[in-house]
Amino acid sequence: MVKYSVVIPVYNEALVIRETYKRLKRVMEQTDGAYELLFVNDGSKDDTLDMLKELAVRDDTVKYLDFSRNFGHQIAITAGMDYASGEAIVIIDADLQDPPELILEMIEKWKEGYDVVYAKRTKRKGETFFKRATAYAFYRLLRAATEIDIPLDTGDFRLIDRKVRDELVGMRERSRFVRGLVSWVGFKQTAIEYERDERFAGETKYPLKKMIRFSLDGITSFSYKPLKLASLLGFLLSFVSVVWMIAVLYLKLFTHSTVTGWSSLVMTVLFFNGVVLIMLGVIGEYIGRIYDEVKHRPLYILKESWGIRRGNEKVPY
């Protein structure tokens, strides 16, 4: 057992991993207890794994899990929490956008009695306008859509107490939105603020496609509002249609100015078909996720690991 676990998901991070290790090491040496650096290799295709091995051979505090393929950032974090043995667990990105030095501040808060200390971004450096704008919009949309209180502008960089981790380990949902789950669990939570740095090297491992999927996971896992919105829109349009029908009938029966319009007909048909298809899409997003859940596949598959005691983890499959 160690006092602190640091969980670091890595996907093709060969360019940054040594520097990350150095900075983390420097910070963790200043803490008051034993610690482990638990890397989760999310199916990297570059030299990441070799570098992890090299570090692990030299340094006992370095441990790693190696996935059989790329399962995604949120799943990698989950695996890290499953196998972390610390009393406090820190989740941090590998690219040094989240400054490791903040961990010391988090630990202070933890000692004051907080169970979750999350890091809120006040500024984001070196990211494109598009990324910042979409992230800004996403967090506000999420807040509007969900009932639970998911903090704004907060990523997965946080410290959680072991008891929070124990609750999270029991939640095996597939379309995972870990920061939402942490909020959902409750306990005593607090924030510290920081300025998000630039990526140390390499480029983002979150292309647009993954970002969209991730935000849909966030919204669908914590809200039915899109479905409610669909039915509300349905009612609204039906009402408008009835008024429209009455007007058309009136013109047809009581006046001579029958509407000739082929154009209006086509427009109506196209518009309503579009709306119906969008609503079906919304329903589809939910059904697809239900389908994923009922298959009950494991969240991830491990190829190998280092320094981890296997078999005693509480991972219900």
Ligand code: UDP
């Ligand atoms: N990551 C991962 N699996 C993935 C994508 C990303 O484990 O499929 C890791 C990545 O190595 C990094 C963290 O998740 O440590 C955050 O990714 P990134 O910095 O690329 O995202 P961004 O900061 O651009 O949103």
Ligand code: MG
């Ligand atoms: Mg990053």
